[in-house]
Amino acid sequence: MHELLLYGQLPAARHDQLLNIISGVAAMQPDYTLERHVIFKPTRPLVQSNLLRGGVVKSDAQVVKTKKSAQSTAGTERADMYHVRLIKRVEEDDFGGDVDMDSVEKGKGQGGGSKGWRLRFEDVPEPGKRAALLRMVDEQPFLGGEISGYMEGLGYKPVTEYIVEGHRAVHGNIVLFLHRILTRPGAKSISINAPLASFSDYIPMDPANGYLLSTTVRLSDGGIPKLVDMGMDELEAFRRMMLGVIDLDQPDRLALDTRVK
Amino acid sequence: MTTTGIFHITSASNTASGSSNPLQVLKDRIITRTNPIPIASWQLDHRLLQEKSLTDGGKPPQRFQHLLRLSHHPSQLFVAVSPPGPEGEKEDAKNAVIALPVQQYNPFLGLLTSKFAAIWGPQAYLQVVDGMAYGAGEFQIRVGELRQNGSSTPDRGIICCIEATHAIDDEEDSLTPEEIQDLEGNAKAEIQALWTRIGFEGAKEVFTSGSPDGDAFDEARTWCDLLKLR
Numbered sequence: 080m081h082e083l084l085l086y087g088q089l090p091a092a093r094h095d096q097l098l099n100i101i102s103g104v105a106a107m108q109p110d111y112t113l114e115r116h117v118i119f120k121p122t123r124p125l126v127q128s129n130l131l132r133g134g135v136v137k138s139d140a141q142v143v144k145t146k147k148s149a150q151s152t153a154g155t156e157r158a159d160m161y162h163v164r165l166i167k168r169v170e171e172d173d174f175g176g177d178v179d180m181d182s183v184e185k186g187k188g189q190g191g192g193s194k195g196w197r198l199r200f201e202d203v204p205e206p207g208k209r210a211a212l213l214r215m216v217d218e219q220p221f222l223g224g225e226i227s228g229y230m231e232g233l234g235y236k237p238v239t240e241y242i243v244e245g246h247r248a249v250h251g252n253i254v255l256f257l258h259r260i261l262t263r264p265g266a267k268s269i270s271i272n273a274p275l276a277s278f279s280d281y282i283p284m285d286p287a288n289g290y291l292l293s294t295t296v297r298l299s300d301g302g303i304p305k306l307v308d309m310g311m312d313e314l315e316a317f318r319r320m321m322l323g324v325i326d327l328d329q330p331d332r333l334a335l336d337t338r339v340k
Numbered sequence: 341m342t343t344t345g346i347f348h349i350t351s352a353s354n355t356a357s358g359s360s361n362p363l364q365v366l367k368d369r370i371i372t373r374t375n376p377i378p379i380a381s382w383q384l385d386h387r388l389l390q391e392k393s394l395t396d397g398g399k400p401p402q403r404f405q406h407l408l409r410l411s412h413h414p415s416q417l418f419v420a421v422s423p424p425g426p427e428g429e430k431e432d433a434k435n436a437v438i439a440l441p442v443q444q445y446n447p448f449l450g451l452l453t454s455k456f457a458a459i460w461g462p463q464a465y466l467q468v469v470d471g472m473a474y475g476a477g478e479f480q481i482r483v484g485e486l487r488q489n490g491s492s493t494p495d496r497g498i499i500c501c502i503e504a505t506h507a508i509d510d511e512e513d514s515l516t517p518e519e520i521q522d523l524e525g526n527a528k529a530e531i532q533a534l535w536t537r538i539g540f541e542g543a544k545e546v547f548t549s550g551s552p553d554g555d556a557f558d559e560a561r562t563w564c565d566l567l568k569l570r
Contacts (some may be wrong), residue, residue, distance in 0.1 A: 111465060121458075121459065122424070123459065126458075144429065159458060161456075217447065219451070221439070222441060223557075225436040225437065228421075229419065231424055233405070233459075234425060234460075
């Protein structure tokens with residue numbers, strides 16, 4: 080599955096105004112959403128890839144040696160390794176409570192445990208000049224089982240965790256998500272089974288408390304140009320409609336690069 | 341609570357007097373000796389992936405990932421993976437098993453082989469053909485021929501799985517661990533007795549360690565251990 084993406088930023092003071100505008104445009108009450116995101120990184124070290132690292136003048140003998148070693152490793156695939164994330168929808172009631180070691184071990188407790196997680200994989204956005212960012216995404220819902228054990232076995236360990244708080248609405252084929260990211264500074268070990276701390280412990284990641292509006296269109300197949308154009312046109316029409324209200328733009332492509340470097 | 345026994349008959353261990361179609365012989369024996377009711381056809385799909393070695397030419401670690409689809413658990417795709425850590429560190433470290441919606445079989449397999457290719461490489465693809473499920477009293481018997489796709493030796497023998505269900509009173513926490521072990525032991529003995537009645541010798545036997553909850557995951561774990569064929 081592919082995704083077309085545009086982002087806009089706005090200060091906290093305009094949040095309510097934009098929420099009203101979105102409700103009007105989408106003709107629906109936006110859905111208040113709280114999501115827990117845990118980012119995973121591969122545990123195995125990154126193997127030196129065949130990337131050309133420029134800027135070094137080598138003697139002929141050294142160049143030959145590098146070429147030979149590159150050839151000998153050319154047979155094995157130097158595939159990229161990616162970060163992945165696990166997302167779970169949580170409710171306000173899931174917050175709060177002390178971090179109790181017993182509950183952590185049993186995997187129970189508010190906001191933790193094995194139910195409701197989905198794996199989200201986001202590829203590097205495609206290069207090229209377009210009206211919106213195009214990237215491959217894949218989401219796999221986990222129906223149950225030992226998810227924490229599975230991620231470890233898969234070769235991944237959790238590195239970051241944060242909460243996304245926002246409102247979601249749908250306008251045609253576009254999903255509008257007005258949200259901000261909350262983190263808990265001083266969180267020590269990260270585990271998907273750990274219960275959530277109290278909501279007041281979470282502070283916005285942005286010190287200015289700004290909000291993000293993400294507008295996304297999902298495509299079943301990003302390889303069909305006609306489908307991509309249809310999605311682009313719809314997103315472009317929405318962007319034009321919102322001129323003067325909010326500026327919607329593409330983020331830097333490499334800022335959304337999920338590969339391990 | 342269910343206990344499942346899985347019996348794997350390879351052609352080497354097959355003692356059915358050199359018959360050219362051991363699966364049919366087994367089905368006939370089941371029908372004549374246990375008087376069952378046919379339920380439905382039975383399918384199994386198993387993909388094995390192996391973790392790639394960290395360095396070129398290094399010995400590949402013995403860690404596997406399995407994708408398992410069983411037609412008697414129609415809505416779930418089971419994914420099992422061996423725990424990390426050096427081989428033999430924890431002798432009885434069990435595979436972690438999760439479930440995905442079965443529609444995600446091809447998308448998830450594609451994701452693993454393309455985007456996780458740095459860590460996992462596809463290894464084997466096993467399928468059960470001509471499978472049949474029978475109900476015989478409190479047992480469910482499923483048989484089929486195991487074939488490996490895309491291999492020079494596609495014939496991998498016959499698989500027979502016998503599942504025994506026992507009803508438990510629906511009172512919470514009413515079973516002590518000893519009672520659970522007793523039930524388990526009884527079920528295992530019953531399944532073995534049934535297998536002896538069917539009369540195929542030389543099969544490799546594995547049993548699920550029954551637990552009151554998470555039966556399907558235990559069963560998937562047992563299947564994956566067997567279907568590694570190593």
